[in-house]
Amino acid sequence: MSRHDRALADAQMPPGLREGQTTMPALLRYRAQQKPHHMALREKVRGIWQGVTWSDYAHHVQAFALFLKSRGFTSGDTLVIASDGTPEWFYADMAAQSLGGVTVGIYPTNPWPELQYIVRHCRAKVAVCGDQEQTDKVLEAMRQGEGMPDMQLVLTVDWKGMRHYGDACLMSWQDALAQGRSLVQDEAQLAQWHACVDQLQPTQDALIVYTSGTTGMPKGARISHRGILLNAAMLGQVHGYNGQPLSVVCYLPLCHVAERLMSPVMQLAYGSVVYFAESIDAVTQNLREIGPSYFFGVPRIWEKLQQHIVIASQEARPWVRQVFERALKVAIPIAQRTIDNGDRPVNWRDALVARLLRWLVFSNLLASVGLDRTWVSMTGGASISPSVILFFRAMGLAIYQIYGMTETSGVTHTQCFGKSRLGWCGPLLPEVVEHRVGNDGELMVRGPITFSGYLYDPKASQEAFTDGWLHTGDVVEIDGATQEVQILDRKKAILITSGGKNITPSLIENALKESIYISEAILLGDGRHFLAALIQIDLDTVGKWAQERGMAYTTYESLAKLEGVHGLVDVAVKDVNERFSRVENIRKFVILGKQLDHDDGELTATMKVRRNVIEKKFATEIASIYGPAQKGNA
Secondary structure, three states, rough: OOOOHHHHHHHOOOOOOOOOOHHHHHHHHHHHHHHHOEEEEEEEEEEEEEEEEEHHHHHHHHHHHHHHHHHOOOOOOEEEEEEOOHHHHHHHHHHHHHOOEEEEOOOOOOOOHHHHHHHHHHOOOOOOOHHHHHHHHHHHHOOOOOOOOOOOEEEEOOOOOOOOOOOOEEEEEHHHHHHHHHHHOOOOHHHHHHHHHEEEEOOEEEEEEOOOOOOOOOOEEEEEEEHHHHHHHHHHHHHOOOOOOOEEEEEEOOOOHHHHHHHHHHHHHOHHHEEEEEOOHHHHHHHHHHOOOOEEOOOHHHHHHHHHHHHHOOOOOOHHHHHHOOOOHHHHHHHHHHHHOOOOOHHHHHHHHHHHHHHHHHHHHHHHOOOOOEEEEEEEOOOHHHHHHHHHOOOOOOEEEEEEEEHHHHOEOOEEEOOOOOOOOOOOOOOEEEEEEEEOEEEEEEEEOOOEEEOOOOHHHHHHHEOEEEEEEEEEOOOOOOOEEEEEEEEHHOOOOOOEEEEOOOHHHHHHHOOOOEEEEEEEEEOOOOOEEEEEOHHHHHHHHHHHHOOOOOOOOHHHOOOOOOHHHHHHHHHHHHOHEEEEEEEEEEEEOOOOEEEEEEEEEOOOOOOOHHHHHHHHHHHHOOOOOOOOEE
């Protein structure tokens, strides 16, 4: 970035943001003062998108904060939110922070025992629940075992079905907000709220994000205002957010650091409009209605969007399908050449053909998933197949891979225009983080965006760092010339066969998931003579395949047992085997008889596979591959 460009960016950023000398409630107040009547939030109510201005946003926060203050909530206290993404999530989050408290998000899918563990661990005093289902889990957790002794107040946003509830700790969100609004009318009370915001320190904890817990109980990562705001500021700077009209769809759980960064925090930094998806199932429909300017999708979302486009083309008239397939066949090599050439067409012919194909063939398909007006698309949270990236690039949509973790407040590396090499995650965010590789190949990072340690766990906090460098747990390769990073796999996930060969599971698993018929793949082989895999078929695409052949099924289990499904997967496995060395070939596989589920403990709340659980729960399937005598780790 030139000195002129940097000066222009600084002028457009809110005061103190770039220097890490502000807080999220202070930025909310700044936005409400600068552009009070501009739109901040949009939510669909009875089929119509309703708007909330920056002024309204701030007034809701002030009212709820003063209500909390009247109930004894003060600096250092913790508020938990168990809800899907809604404006009330934002209001509660900012209100708690404005008083010097911290917010902890609970995944809406978490069962009550997991909720109880997190709430007990963080010692939360107040819970905000989205609806009856979430309220029931909180109340059940309060009754079971040792309960939640610190919990004093439970607020519910949607009171439907709860008229008969009589728990003393329970109160409706609307009643709480009404009390807060009456307090806002008192100038002395409002002045106290402004004083609280002024006293906030950028280095103090703003939120606690509990890790997904793939290898044990989740740990609470303490993230400061400075850490996550600097992250948003630099990520937006790299992608040119300054001065642009921005809109985003909030659809992932806000307790995940990625959605927290991309929606509320990025909004405070750059003034974007946040649209709340009606549900995860309605994301595609909502994307079509909104046409966001930037979009973050975990790999599974991009895979689903790709499937949506492919299935739509297959269901079209024969000549339309043929046109799409031929256009894609021409466009994918052009996309590959363009990426290899620093995101610039290698010649005028490629540029012309790519533009014509997008205009004549691909633009309507991108519009069908609401991404035709999106100019920055990102993915992260897990590895993604290069074929998915190439598919969308061929259609004219560049997806930039980012890398980071909860403990780095979100992002440490990001691809951008000119640096989008397939399979890599781009160079470092400028100015706020540096990296190095340990002797064992592990990526280590340090900078002001790293977290402040794990809540109430000094031992784990100390083990997370070595001489100020944070251990990421990922084995990587760094390009010395460009400082781009390639993630090879989790350090603990590397398989070592009985012959001593090191295998990177994610490369082979991602290759398998390139098949539209495979939803999940778990590679086996640690301490064993050969590689094998557990396969979860894709219910939608395999179901469509079965329907086209008149094959009846009722459930995932019955679909998985249909004659021909094994052969369908076998073709995909053989295709993948041709791309890897013999020692990396999958000799056998088993199709799982059930879908992996968070409620059954097989997946984390972020849909990551718990390999140690898989090894135990599917011991019979694994024994059918290796025999009962061979034991190892998945």
